[in-house]
Amino acid sequence: MKGKGLGPRIWLWIAGLLLVWNGLFPAAWILFTSLKTEAELTRLPITYWPLEPTLANYERAFREAPLGRYFLNSLIVASGATLLCVTVAAMAAYALARLRVPYPGPILMALIALAMFPPATLVVPLFQIFTALGLRNTYPGLILPHAALSLPVAILVLYSFFKTIPKDLEAAALVDGCTRVQALRYVVIPLSGPGVFTAALLAFVNSWDEFLLALTLAPAKEMRTLPVGITLYQGEYLFPWPLISAALVVALVPVALVIALFQERIVAGLTQGALKG
Structure with a gap:
């Protein structure tokens, strides 16, 4: 046997x-x-x-090109997009899970369709709108579209978790004088920790790795994110692979560390919501 x-x-x-x-x-x-x-x-x-x-390539990456500035830009944009995305997604998911929203099924199907929407189709309209509003080469001009790109997936992840929270807990909080927003903040979100963490991580990684919108909406050198800055290291006749590889390592380390340290929470967030939702 x-x-x-x-x-x-x-x-x-x-x-x-x-x-x-x-x-x-x-x-x-x-x-x-x-x-x-x-x-x-x-x-x-x-x-x-x-x-x-x-380690000379790492020194060159920070000295010859503003890799530190690119890193800071990516950190600001990804953190802002994550905070905005999770905040809006939590309120939207709570409304779908708890309030009497008409046609929740079609709304969820539309979110799934939006999650598969190619970002390349948004470049031209976003370029025109953000140029008219004066948001090109600004942090809000990158944070807003990056948050919007991750919003459908974040709503779906949080919705599956919010549906598992017993309504009696919120009812008790409402009886004690909490508003709906306070019940969401102090009861639902703490009990959905793995889901919130997973949604935040997905939004952060999506923003950290995004290239096309960052290149189009923030082409100025001082506003470039890591993917854009590293890509533009190459010259017309030169492709400095050691320098680019050093910059790639710097860009990969933060995400790799977060995933390595919190892999159990990530797996729990992806599986518990799928099983319970």
């Missing part, structure tokens, strides 16, 4: 190792490239491990 189950288990292990390798190899290659010199990168045969590791 043991021998019969060994074969499928081996194939599962092989498939798992291939998936891990597929995810880790590109990240490791970028890290090793960031530690190489230009000469070592172009030499033959190819060296996978840097023969003489150096």
Whole structure:
């Protein structure tokens, strides 16, 4: 009996190792490239491990291009978009889950459709609107569209959690004198911690990685986010791979650390809402 189950288990292990390798190899290659010199990168045969590791590329990334400014811009935009998105999503999800909103089913279906809407179709109208309002090359001009892009998914995640909260808890809070907003803030949201955290993380990562709208709505050098700034490192005849790899590592580290530290909450937020909702 043991021998019969060994074969499928081996194939599962092989498939798992291939998936891990597929995810880790590109990240490791970028890290090793960031530690190489230009000469070592172009030499033959190819060296996978840097023969003489150096941090000069990281120094160049901060000295020759304002990588620190790009990092700060991304942090401000992603944090602002996350705060705005989660705030609006919590109120919208609460209204759908608790209040007598007409046609909640079609509204949820529309949110699913909006979540799959390609952002490229929004570039031209957003460019025209934000230019007329004077919001290009400003933080609000990036925070607003980034929050809107993540809003449908955040509403769906929070809605599935809010539906699991017993109504008696809110009723008790309302009897004690709380308003609907206070009941949402002090009762529903604390009990939906994994869902709120998951929605916030998804919104943050989406804003942190977004490129097209950031390039279109904030083209000024002092307003570029990390994806835009790193992409524009290349010149007309030069593609500095070690410098770009060093900048990519700087951009990937914050998100990787957050996911690594809070992976249990992320998985709980994605699975509990799906199972209970």
